[in-house]
Amino acid sequence: MPGQTVKAAEPPCVNDIWSWLAELPDPEVPVVSVVDLGMIRDVTVCGVAVEVSVAPTYSGCPATEVIEHSIIALLRDKGIAEVRLRRVLSPPWTTDWISDEGRAKLLAYGIAPPAAAAGKREILGTKLRIACPQCKSLETTQVSEFGSTPCKASYKCRDCLEPFEYFKCI
Amino acid sequence: MTSDQALTRYLLRLGDNALILAQRLSELVASGPELEEELATANFALDYLGQARMFYSRACELEGAGRTEDDMAFLRGEREFENLLLLEQPNHHFGDTIVRQVLFDSFYLLQLEALINCGDQGLADIAARAHKEIRYHLRHSSQWLVRLGDGTDKSHARVQESLHRLWRYSGELFDGDAVDEILRQEFNGPDLVSIREQWRAGLQTLLATATLTVPEDQWMDSGGRQGRHTEHFGYLLAEMQYLQRSFPGASW
Numbered sequence: 547m548p549g550q551t552v553k554a555a556e557p558p559c560v561n562d563i564w565s566w567l568a569e570l571p572d573p574e575v576p577v578v579s580v581v582d583l584g585m586i587r588d589v590t591v592c593g594v595a596v597e598v599s600v601a602p603t604y605s606g607c608p609a610t611e612v613i614e615h616s617i618i619a620l621l622r623d624k625g626i627a628e629v630r631l632r633r634v635l636s637p638p639w640t641t642d643w644i645s646d647e648g649r650a651k652l653l654a655y656g657i658a659p660p661a662a663a664a665g666k667r668e669i670l671g672t673k674l675r676i677a678c679p680q681c682k683s684l685e686t687t688q689v690s691e692f693g694s695t696p697c698k699a700s701y702k703c704r705d706c707l708e709p710f711e712y713f714k715c716i
Numbered sequence: 717m718t719s720d721q722a723l724t725r726y727l728l729r730l731g732d733n734a735l736i737l738a739q740r741l742s743e744l745v746a747s748g749p750e751l752e753e754e755l756a757t758a759n760f761a762l763d764y765l766g767q768a769r770m771f772y773s774r775a776c777e778l779e780g781a782g783r784t785e786d787d788m789a790f791l792r793g794e795r796e797f798e799n800l801l802l803l804e805q806p807n808h809h810f811g812d813t814i815v816r817q818v819l820f821d822s823f824y825l826l827q828l829e830a831l832i833n834c835g836d837q838g839l840a841d842i843a844a845r846a847h848k849e850i851r852y853h854l855r856h857s858s859q860w861l862v863r864l865g866d867g868t869d870k871s872h873a874r875v876q877e878s879l880h881r882l883w884r885y886s887g888e889l890f891d892g893d894a895v896d897e898i899l900r901q902e903f904n905g906p907d908l909v910s911i912r913e914q915w916r917a918g919l920q921t922l923l924a925t926a927t928l929t930v931p932e933d934q935w936m937d938s939g940g941r942q943g944r945h946t947e948h949f950g951y952l953l954a955e956m957q958y959l960q961r962s963f964p965g966a967s968w
Contacts, residue, residue: 605766605845606738635770635841638848690752691856692759700752716848 558596558626563589567598570620573612574695575713577655580613584643587634595628596621601639604696604716641715652713653679658701660715676712678703688712722898723836724778725798726905728788729895729941731771732799735789736949737820738764739956740807749810756856757813763849767842774838790960794950795943802885804940804949811864811875815882817857818922823889823915825850830906834899858922865926872927879923880931887936889915895941 567589568581580586580600588599598617602610614631621629641660644652649659656679675684683705690700691714698711717725741761748754772785802820807813828850831843864875890912892900899905923930939945959966 602766602845604763605770605849606762606764607766608762635845636837638841638845640848690755691852692752692755694755696759696762716852 557594558591558624560589560591562624563591563596563598563621563626566620566624567617570613570616573609573616574697575652575655575657578644578648578651580617582645582648582651584639584645584648585613594626595630596626597630597632599632599634601634601643603639607696609695641713644713656680656710657698658710658712660713674715676701678706678708679710680708681706686710717894717898719898719902720778722895723839723903724775725895726899727771727775727778727839729798731768731775731785731788732797733803733820733824734764734768734771736797736799736952737803738762738768739952740803740805740816741813743807744813753810760817760853763846763853767846767849770842770845771839774842777838786960790957794945794953797945797949797953798941798943800885800888801937801940801946802882802888804946804952805882805885806948808878809874811871811878812882814857814860814864815875815878817853818861818919819882819886820889821850821854821857822918822922823911825854826911826914827906830911834905835903839903861922861928862926865923865928875926876928879928883931883933884935884937887933888938888940891936891938891941893941 564581564586567586568579570580572578572580572583583603585601585603586598587601588597590597590599598621600610600614600617617631618629644660652659658676658679661674661676676686676688677684678686678701681703683703685704686701687704688699689702689709693700693711697713699714700709701712702709738761741757741764744754744757745761746754748757768789769785772788776783776785776788800820802816805812805816825847828843828847832840832847834840834843861875864871866872890908892908896905896908900907920930937946
């Protein structure tokens with residue numbers, strides 16, 4: 547297979563790696579990528595080796611390890627021989643790390659994106675008005691603060707009566 | 717005890733607290749009082765489990781003896797766990813579970829808040845991460861405490877009884893030993909005396925809202941920090957460790 551050996555010998559390009567990672571879906575919300583979610587903090591290249599810094603979302607999110615394995619698999623597929631992962635806890639991940647593009651994708655997928663700025667008010671539970679991702683109505687009710695994954699709450703819309711999930715703010 | 721040894725042991729205790737509570741809450745999966753609460757307790761359990769893993773990993777790193785987080789969880793005996801006795805108490809009814817959550821998380825939140833500024837960067841980073849999670853846990857369980865306390869006569873009586881039953885494990889939260897002292901002095905760790913005051917003040921306000929009475933301080937149980945547990949702990953550990961004990965090194 548010509549080409550592959552040439553590819554492996556060349557030092558990988560940081561911009562390419564970012565664009566590959568921008569296509570890598572989150573296993574639980576596949577419409578957004580790990581870059582959209584703000585989980586990738588840094589990519590550094592040292593010779594033929596690549597180090598990716600990953601910020602986990604929730605401490606117990608079972609997807610973290612799946613994501614780490616898929617980053618390694620993706621970069622190996624692209625011909626990078628040595629992939630190192632570094633977990634970054636500081637500054638901690640919050641929903642503010644989700645990009646505007648990521649928010650738009652969540653909305654289009656039917657998940658209400660987190661309210662901007664994970665300030666104390668949201669965290670302490672001041673009533674938030676979450677717009678229905680289907681009909682945009684603000685007449686919505688929280689069904690449960692917990693949902694199908696650690697990062698989501700369950701809501702329903704009182705106008706179009708559709709249930710939906712809200713990517714909650716932390 | 718050197719300061720590094722104290723730090724390692726402190727991290728293990730934080731890991732033990734989080735792991736044992738995670739194990740207890742996991743027991744409610746498929747037997748919660750309603751679907752939403754089942755999701756909530758499962759979410760809590762996941763957060764504690766994730767925190768335990770981070771505390772254990774940092775402890776293992778400092779210990780430098782090649783042990784891993786799995787060794788800590790699955791291959792230590794009863795006396796080697798130094799979690800708070802409150803956390804190993806059975807779930808019983810939902811009121812007991814909520815009171816256990818409120819008593820512990822209102823303490824844990826203050827402990828983490830202090831640790832964000834501690835002298836060990838690894839621990840400080842984990843504390844900052846965990847603090848955000850415990851804040852919404854506490855919000856959720858506080859709402860439940862108010863709903864149960866200020867609810868029907870039956871729910872009020874039952875949750876008040878839970879509070880009385882679990883109160884004797886609350887003294888231990890602040891019953892620090894040499895490890896806590898070294899943390900405070902050498903790593904700018906939490907001051908348990910001032911945390912106790914804040915904890916009491918916060919709890920009094922919450923209990924007043926919930927129309928519940930603060931129990932009188934009587935004899936307090938303790939021993940968790942020294943690995944002396946209540947009768948329930950061995951059963952919990954037997955279930956949690958069964959697989960690794962029966963099939964050492966099993967993985968999938």
